[in-house]
Amino acid sequence: MIFPIMATIDYGRIPAVTRTTRKEIGLTLAFNWLIAPFVMYWLATTLLAGYPDYVTGLIIVGIAPCIAMVLVWNELADGNQELCAVCVGVNSLLQILLFVPYAFVFLTVFRGQTVDVEMGLIAQTVFVFLGVPLLLGYLVQKISFATVGEAAYYERVVPKIDPLGLLGLLFTVVVMFALKGEFIAENPEQIALIAVPLLVFFAGLWALAYGASAALGFDYTESISVAFTASSNNFELAIAVAVAVFGIGSNVALATVVGPLIEVPVMLALVRVALATKGYIWTDEEVGAIAAD
Numbered sequence: 320m321i322f323p324i325m326a327t328i329d330y331g332r333i334p335a336v337t338r339t340t341r342k343e344i345g346l347t348l349a350f351n352w353l354i355a356p357f358v359m360y361w362l363a364t365t366l367l368a369g370y371p372d373y374v375t376g377l378i379i380v381g382i383a384p385c386i387a388m389v390l391v392w393n394e395l396a397d398g399n400q401e402l403c404a405v406c407v408g409v410n411s412l413l414q415i416l417l418f419v420p421y422a423f424v425f426l427t428v429f430r431g432q433t434v435d436v437e438m439g440l441i442a443q444t445v446f447v448f449l450g451v452p453l454l455l456g457y458l459v460q461k462i463s464f465a466t467v468g469e470a471a472y473y474e475r476v477v478p479k480i481d482p483l484g485l486l487g488l489l490f491t492v493v494v495m496f497a498l499k500g501e502f503i504a505e506n507p508e509q510i511a512l513i514a515v516p517l518l519v520f521f522a523g524l525w526a527l528a529y530g531a532s533a534a535l536g537f538d539y540t541e542s543i544s545v546a547f548t549a550s551s552n553n554f555e556l557a558i559a560v561a562v563a564v565f566g567i568g569s570n571v572a573l574a575t576v577v578g579p580l581i582e583v584p585v586m587l588a589l590v591r592v593a594l595a596t597k598g599y600i601w602t603d604e605e606v607g608a609i610a611a612d
Contacts, residue, residue, distance in 0.1 A: 322456055323456075324411075325455070325457065326480055327473075327477055333408050340399075343541045347549055348413070352417065356382045360429065376561055376571040380517075380575055381520070383556045384551070385410070388583075392551065396543045414553065415450050419442045460472065513577045518585060521581070529542055558572065558576060
């Protein structure tokens, strides 16, 4: 699921783009690592207090910032793709370093003895499902650049490997719902319970990041990139960790799988909100200048 994402990041442009968009990247990382995990923790423990497995699943989702579909939402909303790609690359590296410490803090320190989590197994899972794809994606890209050229790589190689990510995610979702189909059919109210904090999380963080970016003077393309990156999550990694640690038939894994089923329609709706509101927040001249660029 994650390898195609890592293979399409333009690693060579990360330093240059970072130098010109430090404030935007800084705000994005603040939302991803200092705000979003705590917001998800509060929503999960408040709204799902009687369902500890669901709380654990949503916490895992909350500590994994998006590195994949955010590029799609950002493009649909006419966001700054270079800025978004840099944030994806930086978050990919930070997740390798920070996911396990965050999991330890939120799942064991904050929740005491209510959750039995093997930190070593989470670390192995992060390395296998994030570290290895990152290394392979980087090597495949560099080798391809040297052999067929950068243009040919994006024209011929990327279209062949890009569908693998979606196929992997769809396969996982199908398997998960096949195993839990009877439970879902008999307990739709519990699926709705999981959906409520996710809906509040996505819409609330997006609006907060969008508004904060505009207040700080970022242009529309930068603001929308910050908003989508701040409010999206890496469900591929969350699902992988939940399945590896708690089992594919667990309620923890089920909670992580409900995530993308809520994120996709919410983010598509927010794309429409972004396109509809940019003329009200930015002047016609500013929007026209952005379109011309």
